[in-house]
Amino acid sequence: MxxxxxxxxxxxxxxxxxxxxxxxxxxxxxxxxxxxxAAGESxxxxxxxxxxxxxxxxxxxxxxxxxxxxxxxxxGVGVMLFSxxxxxxxxxxxxxxxxxxxxxxxxxxxxxxxxxxxxxxFWELTSITSFLLIGFSHxxxxxxxxxxxxxxxxxxxGLAMLAGFLLIGMTAGTFELSALRGMGDVLRDSPLYIPILxxxxxxxxxxxxxxxxxxxxxxxxxxxxxxxxxxxxxxMVKGGVYLLARxxxxxxxxxxxxxxxxxxxxxxxxxxxxVALRQTDLKQTLAYTTLMALGALxxxxxxxxxYGITAAATFLVVHSLxxxxxxxxxxxxxxxxxxxxxxxxxxxxxxxxxxxxxGGLAALSMAGVPPFxxxxxxxxxxxxxxxxPGAVIVVTAIFAASALxxxxxxxxxxxPFWGPDGKMPLLDRPIREAPLPMLAxxxxxxxxxxxxxxxxxxxxxxxxxxIVGAVLGDPGLAKDLHLWAGVNAAxxxxxxxxxxxxxxxxxxxxxxxxxxxxxxxxVNFDALWDGLLAAVAAAARAVTDRIQPGVASGYLMSVFTxxxxxxxxxxxxxxxxxxxxxxxGVNGVHLIVFGLTIAGTLLAVITNSxxxxxxxxxxxxxxxxxxxxxxxxxxxxxxxxxxxxLVVVLFSVAALxxxxxxxxxxxxxxxxxxxxxxxxxxxxxxxxxxxxxxxLDLRLTDFFAANSYPEAHGRNIVNVxxxxxxxxxxxxxxxxxxxxxxxxYALLRQRKTKGSS
Amino acid sequence: xxxxxxxxxxxxxVAILLLFSVFMLLRGHNEPGGGFIGGLIGATGFVLYAIAxxxxxxxxxxxxxxxxxxxxxxxxxxxxxxxxxxxxxxLFTGEWLTIGASENSKGLALSTVLxxxxxxxxxxxxxxxxLVFALEEEI
Numbered sequence: 001m002x003x004x005x006x007x008x009x010x011x012x013x014x015x016x017x018x019x020x021x022x023x024x025x026x027x028x029x030x031x032x033x034x035x036x037x038a039a040g041e042s043x044x045x046x047x048x049x050x051x052x053x054x055x056x057x058x059x060x061x062x063x064x065x066x067x068x069x070x071x072x073x074x075x076g077v078g079v080m081l082f083s084x085x086x087x088x089x090x091x092x093x094x095x096x097x098x099x100x101x102x103x104x105x106x107x108x109x110x111x112x113x114x115x116x117x118x119x120x121x122f123w124e125l126t127s128i129t130s131f132l133l134i135g136f137s138h139x140x141x142x143x144x145x146x147x148x149x150x151x152x153x154x155x156x157x158g159l160a161m162l163a164g165f166l167l168i169g170m171t172a173g174t175f176e177l178s179a180l181r182g183m184g185d186v187l188r189d190s191p192l193y194i195p196i197l198x199x200x201x202x203x204x205x206x207x208x209x210x211x212x213x214x215x216x217x218x219x220x221x222x223x224x225x226x227x228x229x230x231x232x233x234x235x236m237v238k239g240g241v242y243l244l245a246r247x248x249x250x251x252x253x254x255x256x257x258x259x260x261x262x263x264x265x266x267x268x269x270x271x272x273x274x275v276a277l278r279q280t281d282l283k284q285t286l287a288y289t290t291l292m293a294l295g296a297l298x299x300x301x302x303x304x305x306x307y308g309i310t311a312a313a314t315f316l317v318v319h320s321l322x323x324x325x326x327x328x329x330x331x332x333x334x335x336x337x338x339x340x341x342x343x344x345x346x347x348x349x350x351x352x353x354x355x356x357x358x359g360g361l362a363a364l365s366m367a368g369v370p371p372f373x374x375x376x377x378x379x380x381x382x383x384x385x386x387x388x389p390g391a392v393i394v395v396t397a398i399f400a401a402s403a404l405x406x407x408x409x410x411x412x413x414x415x416p417f418w419g420p421d422g423k424m425p426l427l428d429r430p431i432r433e434a435p436l437p438m439l440a441x442x443x444x445x446x447x448x449x450x451x452x453x454x455x456x457x458x459x460x461x462x463x464x465x466x467i468v469g470a471v472l473g474d475p476g477l478a479k480d481l482h483l484w485a486g487v488n489a490a491x492x493x494x495x496x497x498x499x500x501x502x503x504x505x506x507x508x509x510x511x512x513x514x515x516x517x518x519x520x521x522x523v524n525f526d527a528l529w530d531g532l533l534a535a536v537a538a539a540a541r542a543v544t545d546r547i548q549p550g551v552a553s554g555y556l557m558s559v560f561t562x563x564x565x566x567x568x569x570x571x572x573x574x575x576x577x578x579x580x581x582x583x584x585g586v587n588g589v590h591l592i593v594f595g596l597t598i599a600g601t602l603l604a605v606i607t608n609s610x611x612x613x614x615x616x617x618x619x620x621x622x623x624x625x626x627x628x629x630x631x632x633x634x635x636x637x638x639x640x641x642x643x644x645x646l647v648v649v650l651f652s653v654a655a656l657x658x659x660x661x662x663x664x665x666x667x668x669x670x671x672x673x674x675x676x677x678x679x680x681x682x683x684x685x686x687x688x689x690x691x692x693x694x695x696l697d698l699r700l701t702d703f704f705a706a707n708s709y710p711e712a713h714g715r716n717i718v719n720v721x722x723x724x725x726x727x728x729x730x731x732x733x734x735x736x737x738x739x740x741x742x743x744x745y746a747l748l749r750q751r752k753t754k755g756s757s
Numbered sequence: 758x759x760x761x762x763x764x765x766x767x768x769x770x771v772a773i774l775l776l777f778s779v780f781m782l783l784r785g786h787n788e789p790g791g792g793f794i795g796g797l798i799g800a801t802g803f804v805l806y807a808i809a810x811x812x813x814x815x816x817x818x819x820x821x822x823x824x825x826x827x828x829x830x831x832x833x834x835x836x837x838x839x840x841x842x843x844x845x846x847x848l849f850t851g852e853w854l855t856i857g858a859s860e861n862s863k864g865l866a867l868s869t870v871l872x873x874x875x876x877x878x879x880x881x882x883x884x885x886x887x888l889v890f891a892l893e894e895e896i
Contacts, residue, residue, distance in 0.1 A: 634789035642797035646885060649804050653893050712851055713866060714786035722791060723874045727849040731834055734880040738827040741884035748891040
C-alpha cells in the first residue's frame with residue numbers, strides 16, 4: 001500500500017472530499033446532542049418499518065450511543081482526511097471511499113438503533129463492509145483470505161446473536177432496547193437466560209475478537225492502514241463491547257455473566273499483550289494491543305457497580321483516541337519510508353518532526369503517563385479492578401496489559417523516531433513529512449488525549465456520566481475522574497507498571513525471541529481455521545456428489561419415490577374415501593382421446609428410439625390439451641399445445657447431440673422405474689378421484705365469475721386472474737421465466753467457452 | 758436446414774404467426790388468449806424462422822437480443838404494476854382509461870392491465886428465444 005506516492009495526485013477530488021464532508025457534518029450533528037445528553041436525557045426517534053412484524057426503525061440517543069456516534073464520526077473525519085491523501089491517485093479510490101462511508105453509516109446505525117432487529121441488520125452491514133475493505137487489495141491472496149475469514153467469523157457470530165435476539169423478543173415481548181432496559185429481571189429469571197446469554201456473547205465475542213475468536217483481527221491488518229485505524233481499532237471491533245454494554249441492564253448481574261466475561265476478557269488481555277510484543281510489523285503490534293484493549297473492556301463490563309463501568313467508559317475513549325492516532329501515524333511512516341518493521345525504523349524525528357509529535361502524544365497516552373488521559377484511564381482500571389469481584393484476576397490482567405502497553409508505546413513511537421538510525425529500504429525519493437491531511441487526524445486525536453487528561457471534567461460530564469447513566473440507570477453511580485487522586489494503591493501499581501514497562505522495553509529483542517520460541521509450541525488458530533474450512537468444503541462436496549449425481553433419471557427417481565412414499569404413507573395412515581366413481585358422462589370421443597393419451601405414454605416407455613419416445617410424449621401432451629378443451633379450459637389447452645411444440649423443437653435440437661438410448665437398461669433399473677412410475681401414477685389417480693368425489697368448493701370460481709367483468713372489465717376469467725386479480729403472482733412467475741432463461745443461457749455459454757479453450 | 762420449400766413457406770407463416778400472436782395478446786382479456794399464449798406463439802414464429810434460415814438470420818430479424826426483450830418485458834410489467842402506486846392505489850391495481858365510452862360501448866379501453874400483459878408477452882417470448890437460440894448455437 002505504500003506505493004501511491006509514485007503517482008502524486010491531488011487531494012482535491014470528489015473521492016477525498018465527500019467522505020470527509022459527510023463525516024464532518026455527522027460529527028457536528030451529533031455534537032449538537034451533547035448538552036441534552038449531558039443533562040441526563042435520552043431521545044428516541046422511530047419510524048414504522050415492517051409494521052406487520054412490529055419492527056420499527058427506531059433510534060435511541062443516550063449517553064452510550066452518543067459517545068459511540070461521536071467517536072465514529074469524529075475519528076471518521078480524521079480517517080477520511082487521511083485516506084483522501086493516502087489513496088489519492090489510486091485507481092480504485094472512489095470505490096474505497098464508498099466502502100468507507102458505507103461502513104461509517106452502518107456503524108452509526110448499529111450504535112444508534114433502538115430495535116434489536118435493526119441493530120442486527122446494521123451489525124451484519126458492518127461485517128460486509130469490513131469484508132469489502134479488508135479485501136480491498138483483492139489481487140492479493142492474503143487479503144482475500146483475511147477478508148473471508150473476518151466475514152465468516154463475525155457474520156457467524158452475528159447469526160448466533162440474531163437467534164439470541166429472537167429469544168429475547170420471545171421472552172420479553174419486545175425488541176426495543178428502550179423498553180427492555182427495565183425488564184432485566186424478566187430475562188434473568190427466564191429459563192432461556194443461559195441460551196440467550198451464550199448466543200448474544202457469541203456475537204459480541206466474535207465481533208470484538210475475544211479469545212478464541214481473536215485470530216481474524218491480526219489478519220485483518222491486510223486492509224489499507226486507514227481501514228485498520230478506523231474499523232479494526234476504533235470502531236467496528238468495539239461493536240461487541242457496545243453490545244455488551246447495551247445488554248448490561250438486561251443480562252448482567254448474574255454469576256454466569258460475571259465469570260464468563262471476566263475469564264474471556266482476562267485471557268484475551270494477557271494473551272494479546274504477550275503476543276503483541278512478539279510482532280515486528282508495527283501494524284501487527286498495534287493489532288494485538290487492540291485485542292488487549294478489547295479484552296480489558298470486556299473484563300470491566302463483567303463487574304457490577306459504578307467503578308467497572310466508569311473505568312470501561314473512560315478506557316473506551318482513551319483507547320479509541322490513541323489507537324486511531326497511532327495507526328494513522330504508522331500509516332504516515334509507512335508512506336514515507338516504505339516499511340513498518342520495528343527493527344528497521346529509527347531516527348525519523350529529524351525528517352518527520354510533526355509525525356513524531358503526533359505519535360509521541362498518542363504513545364504517551366497509551367503508556368499511561370501523566371498528565372495524559374491514558375493515565376486517568378489506567379488509574380481507574382486499577383481502582384475498578386481492586387474493587388471488582390475476583391480482584392486478583394482483574395488486577396493481574398490489567399497489570400500485565402499496562403506494563404506491556406508501556407513497552408509497546410516505546411516500540412511503536414519512541415524507537416522509530418528517537419532510536420538509533422535504522423536500516424530503512426532505499427527509496428527513489430527522500431523521506432519527508434507526510435502531507436497535512438494525513439497528519440491532521442493523528443495530531444488532533446493525540447492532542448485530545450492530552451486535553452482530556454488535563455480537563456477530565458469535560459469527559460466526565462459529557463461521556464462518562466451519561467454512559468454510566470445509560471448502562472446502570474443512574475449517572476450518580478459514576479466515579480470521579482481525577483488526574484491526581486492522591487497517594488493510593490492504584491498509584492503504587494502505576495509506578496510499578498512503569499518500572500516493569502521500562503524493563504520490558506529495554507529487553508524487548510530478547511523477550512521477542514523467547515516468545516517466538518514459546519509460540520511455536522502453542523496451538524495455531526489460523527491453521528485450525530484452515531482445517532475447519534477444508535473440512536466444511538470436503539463435507540459439502542461429499543454431500544453434493546451424493547445427492548447431485550448429474551443424471552436426470554436419478555433426480556426423477558428420487559423425487560418421484562419421495563412423493564409416492566409421502567402421499568402413500570399419508571393415505572395408509574389416514575385412509576382415503578374415494579366415494580363412488582360415476583362413468584355416466586363418458587362418451588366415445590372421450591374414450592378415443594383417453595386411449596390416444598395412454599397409447600402415447602406406452603410408446604414413450606417401450607421404445608428404444610429417442611425420436612419415437614418424444615413423439616409418444618407429444619401424443620400424450622396433445623391428448624391432455626384435448627382433455628382441457630373438452631372440459632372447458634381453452635387457455636390452458638392452447639398453452640399446453642404451444643409448450644408441446646416448443647418441447648419438440650428443443651428436443652430435436654438437443655437430440656442431435658444426445659447419445660442413443662442403451663438398447664436395454666439394466667434389468668434392475670427398468671423394473672425399479674416401472675414400480676415407482678406405476679405407484680406414483682396409481683396414487684395420483686386415487687387422490688384425484690377422491691378429491692373430485694367431494695363437492696367442489698366453488699366460492700372462488702363464483703367470485704371471479706361475478707367480479708371479472710364489473711371489476712376488471714374482462715370476460716376471460718383466466719386472463720383477468722393472471723393480469724389483474726393476481727398480477728403480483730404473475731409478476732413473480734415472469735421474473736422466474738426471465739431468470740431461468742438467463743441462467744440457462746449462462747450455462748450454455750459457459751459450456752461453449754470451456755469447450756473452445 | 759437448407760430446404761427451399763421450408764424457407765419459402767416459413768417467411769409467410771412467420772408473418773402470420775406474429776400477427777396472430779399480437780391478436781391473441783390483445784383479445785386475451787375477453788376471449789382465450791393473453792400475454793402468455795401470445796408470447797408463446799410469437800416465440801414459435803421466430804423458432805420456426807431459426808430452424809428454416811438459421812439463428813444468425815433469426816437474430817437479425819429480431820433486431821434486439823432476446824435477453825434484452827425479456828428484461829424489457831420485466832421492466833414494462835413492473836412499470837405497469839408500480840404505476841397504480843403513483844395514482845394512490847395499492848400496487849398492481851388495474852387502472853383504466855376509456856376513450857369514447859358511451860352507454861352501449863366501453864369505447865377504446867386502455868389500461869395498465871394491458872401494459873402488464875404486454876410485459877408478460879415480451880418476457881415469455883424473450884425468455885424462450887434466449888433459450889432456443891443459445892441451444893441451437895451450442896449444438
